[in-house]
Amino acid sequence: MLPLFVIIPLSVAFIISLIGRFYKRTGDILANLASLSLLILSISSLSAHHIGSVSVSVYKVGGWGGFPPLGIYMVLDGLARFMLITLNLVSALVALYSINYMEKYTSKYKFYILFMLMLAGMNGVIITGDMFNLFVFLEIASIASYALVAFGTESEELEASFKYAIMGSVSSSFILLGIGLLYSYTSSLNMADISAVLAEKGYSNIVAFISVLFLMGFGLKAALVPFHAWLPDAHPSAPAPISAMLSGVLIKVLGIYALTRIFFSVIGVGHIVLSLLMFLGALSMIVGVFLAIGQWDFKRLLAYHSISQIGYVILGLSLATPLGILGGLFHLFNHSVFKSLLFLNSGAVVYSTGTRDLQKMSGLKEKMPVTANTSLIASMSIAGIPPFNGFWSKLIIIMACIQANRLGYAFWAVLGSILTLASFMKVQRYAFFGKIKAGLKEVKEVPAMMRLVMVILSIICLVGGVVIIPQFNQVFLKPAVDILLIGKQYANAVLGAIP
């Protein structure tokens, strides 16, 4: 079952590229079927294991015999399940949304090809147990995303895509360099094996060097300040569904997931790395929100908030306490829901009014009630207003900060939360409330499929808080937290699970 996560989107991308040109609906149908089946697959992977223990299942690619370092492995553990569900949930909804939204672009099938490639890359990053494969999948996803950012092929999109591609390639090269050095040091590419070898060999300067390379490389993919500068150009320029994918899941899968996987499970986190991450997280949190509050471009504002919210996730994770990791992962899930909803809202506004400038819109609530109400819910979620989902994860993160005796970071988190609220008040005020502008009298609500997607996401925002109720937590978040908590024991868990 495990390779299906890569095989399905990859083969669908291939089929669409063959016949998409001739049958107009191929892309719509196949892409939606594929993403839906991936969602079902990832949810069914949850129920397939026992609750409580760290359960890991390993798949040998190509059925190679022997033990690491021989062969390529795919690993499914609690964290991977959690990430797969988050990713495929968002991508299934985004695919549904694209049916109507992408009508205004030519050669829609190419969009679906790239979309499926990106999905294949991200799924691959999550389930792979091999360093080099991680890099390959990461590049598949990144390159697809460069192309998708440029999909509009206007000057602005091309410039953004160029910046993104350059900076992304630089970070990829550093990651590759890091992987190469790690290979030369441990003579293995299997993550679990590397972890075991490193534990045996002990810490040395080369590991520190590799750590920095990875911190910068994945930090750039995750858009941590000061490696964030590509994001505010790239995310707004992409078509709205892709913005939702980029901000909602791509930076998390390529950035945060890879970062935590490598540092927690493979290299092992030391005190210094954790403090560094904590600092970078807090810095992103504050810098992102300050930049966001001055923006008048709806999507750019959202993009800066992604930087800020990523900061929360990293802050939570880098506390490395059970509560902190729980808060970080929970916030990751919540953020992917409400941020993709917000980008889809902005897409709906662009679809109907043709502008992203907040000053040019006003009073859209009258004409676009579904968009307005769902975006209100999403804004409340990101601002951390109870009872919406963002509140719970922020609460847990701040609790974890206090518990870990990091009062200063807790304070910054609170300040960031206030400013987030302020900037979303601005969005709500200028875009949706107030008197409707004269030029916008003819605006219509978006088509049904787009509305449906926004409503589904807003319902998740509304009831997302239930995830921390023990019954859900046991199945969904707890296994992921446990994997990170056992740290380098991951090696034993994986090596022990090899059939």
Add this chain to the structure above:
Amino acid sequence: MNFDFSHMFRFDYLNSFIALTIVLFSILVIVYSLGFMRGRRRLFEYYFWIILTSIASVGVVLANNLFLLLILWGFLGFTLYVLINIGGKDSDRAAKKTFIIVGGSDSLMLLGIVIIYYLTGTSQIDKIHLTLDGSQLAILAFLCLAVASFAKAGAMPFHSWIPDCAESAPLPVVAFLPASLDKLLGIYLLARICLDVFVLNQVMNMFLMLIGAFTIVAAVMMALVQHNLKRLLGYHAVSQVGYMVLGIGTGIPIGIAGGIFHMLNNAVYKCCLFLTGGNIEYKTKTSQLEQLGGLAKLMPITYMSCLIASFAISGVPPFNGFVSKWMIYQGLIGQLGDGNLQLTLVRSVTILCLVAAMIGSALTLASFMKLIHAVFLGQYPENAASSERKINEVRPAMWIPMIFLAGICILFGVFAYQIPLRLLILPSLTPNFSLPFSEFLGFWSPGLATGLILTGLIVGVIIFKLGKLRLSLREDSPFIGGESSVLKESRVSGVEFYNTIREINILNKIYRLAEEKWFDIYDLCQRIFFKVTDFLRYLHNGVLPTYMVWCLLGMIVMFFIMR
């Protein structure tokens, strides 16, 4: 994350009576809205949020779990935001400002509550008794919660949303939330944290008293120069909070009882005042004082209610506002008389607060004289009167709640001890303080005083009537050499007179700064934060090599750290 769900709510005298009051106000406001909001759009939404608000408010006051309190409290900010947005012109701006201040303070409250949870290991409110001495964290937690309660109730410096909100939001919403419900909740929280959750020390009490005194005077000074009826009432809503904070800040039983009683009274008369304001606006379509006048004849019920409520808020005996203010003064005086407090600093602060409270009371009276004169007495402006339709009394659904509240003003004033104090206020304090309350009202006995006042009034009326009979006046229109007899110049709108206050030299400067919003924490923070934003945007110049340099610099620093 194992919260104990078994002790979610508690019931004691304090929160039960506040919960009852909340329910009462909800009913009154819904009745009023049936009249006021008739014919508007999105009514279902409006009632839905009003009812949800009252349910959540009852939840807040009855909650015994800090996190439950936090969730419901934050949710109330959201309902307030939605309700303000239902309103008319500029309501989007007011709603934004309101929610940034209220929601922002909720975030601080979150921090405070988490710190308390961390310090005590429990989230059950009735089990927490933290001392402030020697613990920085406890002080921080207290301040965070105090900020939340200040922002909700509208004490300075977190007050600035109230006047804006009062001006722009739909009137029943103003009468419901900022005027009554938010006061009840904010002061409830303050009372709860001052009495139960924390054990305050002298410094913190002084701090609260100073905030209270400052709020009283500053807000009432702003109220004096307002030209908009609703905005004026909004500033008074801020000013009155000062008394409550001052009362609770005294830290001695009678002061605290006074503060809580004042909270109840304020909710009653302030709600009543806003409802009268709503009636006036409903009929005349304006709330600018210059464009009003002479409504006493046309809207007698509104006039009487407004008059009673104005007397009550100004602290004129025998209305309820007087009793609670008197109790607060007694609290302050009692503190002066306390043998332990011989520190000169403490004494001078107390005297300062006492003076401020009294000045505030006098100025409140002054500004309500202005209001009564400008709205109900004087003449209705010519140009407006000719164009508008005939102004008459509002429909019953709109005056019944008003009359009811005015009645309570009198009832709670005349029978202050028999009804509200004995049944509601004093029992709510008994677990913390048990004092012989029989003597605490000093030499003020409202029943006797009312009798005397009434006698005086009746005698006055009789003398007036007799005098009128004897004099036999002749009324005639003035003759001014054949000119038109309409005397526009002779119309005193009730606004100009108070401009004198602005022209006093120092005050002039202060008012100018206030109008430029230098004292508004919202605008102040906005200025500071936008400076930071501008700097950061200046750094983000969009040049790719710059960004690459940041990445490399970041790497270098990290290499240095990881070395």
